[in-house]
Amino acid sequence: MDSAYLIETIIKVVVILLVFSALAGIGTYFERKILAFMQRRLGPMYVGPFGVLQFGADAIKLFTKEDIIPTGVVARIFKIAPVITAATAFMAAAAIPFLPEFEIFGYTVHPIVSDINVGILYILGVMAIGLYGPLLGGMASANKYSLISAARAAAVFISYEVVSGLAILAPIMMVGSLSLIDFNEYQLSNGWLVWSQPVAFVLFWIAAFAETGRTPFHLIANDHELIDGFGTEYSGMRWGLFFIGEYANMFFISFVIPLLFLGGFGDGSVLGAFALLGKMAFFFFFFLWTRAAWPDVRPDQLMWLCWKVLMPIAVINVVITGIVMM
Amino acid sequence: MFEAIAFYLFAFLTISMFYIVVTTQQALYALTALAAGMIFISAFFFILGADFLGAVQIIVYTGAVMALYAFGMMFFDTTRDVKEKQGNKFIIVGLSTLSAVLVVLIVSAPIVSDNIVALYPVVDGIGNTQEVGVVLFTKYLIPFEVAAVMLLVAMVAGIVLAGKKMDLSLTLMNDAEIRELNEEKNKKELS
Numbered sequence: 001m002d003s004a005y006l007i008e009t010i011i012k013v014v015v016i017l018l019v020f021s022a023l024a025g026i027g028t029y030f031e032r033k034i035l036a037f038m039q040r041r042l043g044p045m046y047v048g049p050f051g052v053l054q055f056g057a058d059a060i061k062l063f064t065k066e067d068i069i070p071t072g073v074v075a076r077i078f079k080i081a082p083v084i085t086a087a088t089a090f091m092a093a094a095a096i097p098f099l100p101e102f103e104i105f106g107y108t109v110h111p112i113v114s115d116i117n118v119g120i121l122y123i124l125g126v127m128a129i130g131l132y133g134p135l136l137g138g139m140a141s142a143n144k145y146s147l148i149s150a151a152r153a154a155a156v157f158i159s160y161e162v163v164s165g166l167a168i169l170a171p172i173m174m175v176g177s178l179s180l181i182d183f184n185e186y187q188l189s190n191g192w193l194v195w196s197q198p199v200a201f202v203l204f205w206i207a208a209f210a211e212t213g214r215t216p217f218h219l220i221a222n223d224h225e226l227i228d229g230f231g232t233e234y235s236g237m238r239w240g241l242f243f244i245g246e247y248a249n250m251f252f253i254s255f256v257i258p259l260l261f262l263g264g265f266g267d268g269s270v271l272g273a274f275a276l277l278g279k280m281a282f283f284f285f286f287f288l289w290t291r292a293a294w295p296d297v298r299p300d301q302l303m304w305l306c307w308k309v310l311m312p313i314a315v316i317n318v319v320i321t322g323i324v325m326m
Numbered sequence: 327m328f329e330a331i332a333f334y335l336f337a338f339l340t341i342s343m344f345y346i347v348v349t350t351q352q353a354l355y356a357l358t359a360l361a362a363g364m365i366f367i368s369a370f371f372f373i374l375g376a377d378f379l380g381a382v383q384i385i386v387y388t389g390a391v392m393a394l395y396a397f398g399m400m401f402f403d404t405t406r407d408v409k410e411k412q413g414n415k416f417i418i419v420g421l422s423t424l425s426a427v428l429v430v431l432i433v434s435a436p437i438v439s440d441n442i443v444a445l446y447p448v449v450d451g452i453g454n455t456q457e458v459g460v461v462l463f464t465k466y467l468i469p470f471e472v473a474a475v476m477l478l479v480a481m482v483a484g485i486v487l488a489g490k491k492m493d494l495s496l497t498l499m500n501d502a503e504i505r506e507l508n509e510e511k512n513k514k515e516l517s
Contacts, residue, residue: 074405077354116372118455121381128389132361135396140354142405154397161389178378178455300496 012113016093024247025055031288038292065236070142073233077140081230082238085133085245089252092126095119096255097180099276100268118178123256124164127211131157133245134213134220138230149229152299153220156210159306160217164207166314167200170321171260180256184264194261199317201261203310208253210302213246215291219299254283329373336369351407353399361392378455 029044029052036043044051069075096119097112116122131153138150171193172178175186187193194201210217221229231239258264258279266272297305343363347356364387371380462470496504 072405074352074354077358080358116377118377118381121378121385125381125385125389128385129361129365131389131393132358135393136354136358139396139399139404147400151397151400154393154400158390158393158397304495304498 008109009113012111013094016098016113017090020090020093020248020251021244023251024244025059027247027251027284028058028243029055030284031291034285034288035292038289059240062237062240067236067238070233072142074140074142077136078233079238081133081137081140082234082241082245084136085130086241086248087245088126088130088133089245089248092123092130093248093252095122095180096252097184097259097265098255099273100265102273112181115179115181119180120168120172120178120183120256120260123180123252124161124168127249127253128157128161130211130245130249133242134230137234137242141230141233143233145226146230146232149220149226149232153213153230155299156213156217156220156302159303160207160210163306163310163314164204164211166311166318167203167207168260169314170200170318171197173318173321173325180259180264183260184266187263188267192261192263197261197317197321199313201257203314203317204260205257206310208257209287209290210306212249212253212287214250214287216294216297217302218291218296219302222296250284250287251280254280254287257283332369332373336366336373339363340366351410353402353408354404357392357396357399357404360395361388364388364392376454378458 032054033043033051044054047053047057069078094113095116097110097115099111101108101110103109134153135150138146138148138153141147171183174193174196175183177183177186183193190196209215213220221231226232231242234242255276258276262279263275264272265276340363343359343366346359347363350356350359365384367387368380368383371377371383499507
């Protein structure tokens, strides 16, 4: 392990952190604008041309707001919970190849922090730990709405982890590796996995909505019944960290789905890189689209969907894949 | 050098986390510290090159087991300190003696480990996911199957215990049926 490797890794980590923190902010602008157009409104339009500087104004507001720690909360856990959400989201990014490798000034750059053998398992595992943010935040808040939200967060995450894990098992059996780079290579020679594993693709996509807490499954912080759920007692940048964590998770899962099922960056050319970014943009847009188009489901419907519909389908899919492969 | 730094850092962090778990009076501190300790343990697997076991450690212990603990904790007020009953004083003496013996054993462990030969040495070119699978389905097949049977028993028992009204699903009922159900319940409570 030489120092060049160390410096390269640190630079990569800093770049990913900066880019995706900024993207999380810009993501809120896209979300508000797209939702507005779909609902025949204008959205943010006063700050800067077309309101593009709105996220900057929001950032200033969040950074300068007073950081209130209410009485009666468990202060240390209350303070650390938002950091867990944001940190786990970025930790998961360590095993995601964002672009194909490219050369700059004669130096080959691998745009992945660490290509470990168990990439997808690591990503899913670390994203699952993101559950501790809402859970601890809700339990430390000394607020009944926050507590209900924390309970729902635990239920939803544990349930849909099963679905995403089982759904991803069938493609893993076909590829024979857990590394996302190997997934990309396999799809380059054998065609996209979405054609051979359409069921797994749809199941994983549905589970992605639950794990990022987006709208059809947005029960964790459902505005009309739980105020802001686990975020009710938070203010200023601590609440902002929850937000950054959620949006970073959306971006990362939007990278993971195309890498797993839609060919990733293909042969690694410039075109392939842009194709990956395009696919990512589509999946991110789809998150916003469903939020504009669909209402939330009830908690009992969510559990029913997970355990009585999605999980049996996922198991049957794994069994059929196994039989076909034999 | 990096490995040594990482080892001592994570060893320190793991021990301090578990120390917090046993000494704190605040249930949420204990929960958080236990979860953090489990994650720090996975670092040792990563340092040793056992990526698969490291990831599984994170998923199983932190993602599933600890989340279930947390789910159980919803039933009491976690924002208040827990007052523990001071039991038998001899327990402390016994436990300290035991831990002293353990420390001696840990320090003398390298003497034993010099004589250990790896039965399934690492093969180059095969990921350790495959290696775990091969060992699990050859040498440890019977313990593996026994564990599977035990899990099946636990699952059946869980369903039997929890599944009293399992065929009744509020999701599949329409509003009129739910209203009827509520009225029946009210009648029973009134009479």
